[in-house]
Amino acid sequence: MKKNTIICISREYGSGGRAVGELLSEKLGIPFYDKEILSRVAKESDMSEEFVKNHEESATYSHILNVPIGHRFPGVETEEIMTPEKLFMIQAKVIHELASEHDSCIFVGRCADVVLKDHENCYSFFIHSPVKDRIKRLVETEGVSERQAKKMIKQTDWERSSYHNYYTKQKWGDPGNYDLMINSARTGIEKAAKIIIDYIG
Known part of the structure; x- marks a missing residue:
């Protein structure tokens, strides 16, 4: 693997994308960032981790804390109001900072593949x-019913695709936007990680 390699993993909900990222981190000995980004974004945005968690990869763009854009708050400067767009920019800044702090690392989701697209050795996988298969995995890992799993998949995939499409202007899941598309149901988590390792050399 080349020095300063960045691996970005986008994933359908329930496909095991996070598990692939964790396994890659273990095998390659490099940092893995997913939910760990939350605390950094919360600190830099001066918002709670709960707020950031509820708004990351969310399909809500036109509202500020559920208040329509254009609404004026007496005595509050516009630049002091946290909008989804501002939160995205802070998150992008944090991703750039984390990428520069390590020789190599792994990111899951959060449009990192597009945020870091100009990085010399940035690879993206979907x-x-x-x-x-995703329903089966969620039933096993999350302890939910098949009906609940199906509902969670539909909602989360919609939120992720809408968020990604809105902020990057690139279609989420379009094969042309990634180095490789990997069907984890066919490969399994272990082989999916091996495919990525072989690809990045």
């Missing part, structure tokens, strides 16, 4: 699998 992990996907059929809905039936």
Whole structure:
């Protein structure tokens, strides 16, 4: 693997994308960032981690804390109001900072593939699998019913695709936007990680 390699993983909900990232981190001995980004974004935005968690990869763009854009708050300067766009810019800044702090690292989601697209050794992968396999995985890992799993998949995939499409102007899941598309139902987590390792050399 080349020095200063960045691996970005986008994933359908329930496809095991996070598990692939964690395994890559273990095998390559490099940092893995997913939910760990939350605390950094919360600190830099002066917002709670709960707020950031509820708004990251969310399909809500036109509202500020559920208040329509254009609404004026008496005595509050516009620049002091946290908008989804500002939160995205802070998150992008944090991703750039984390990428520069390490020789190599791994990011899952959060449009990192586009945020870091100009990085010399940035590779992007999309992990996907059929809905039936994702439902089975969520039933096993999250302890939910098949009906709940199906609902969670539909909602989360919609939020992730809408968020990604809005902020990057690139279609989420479009094969042309990634180095490789990997069907984890066919490869399994272990082989998916091996495919990525072999690809980046």
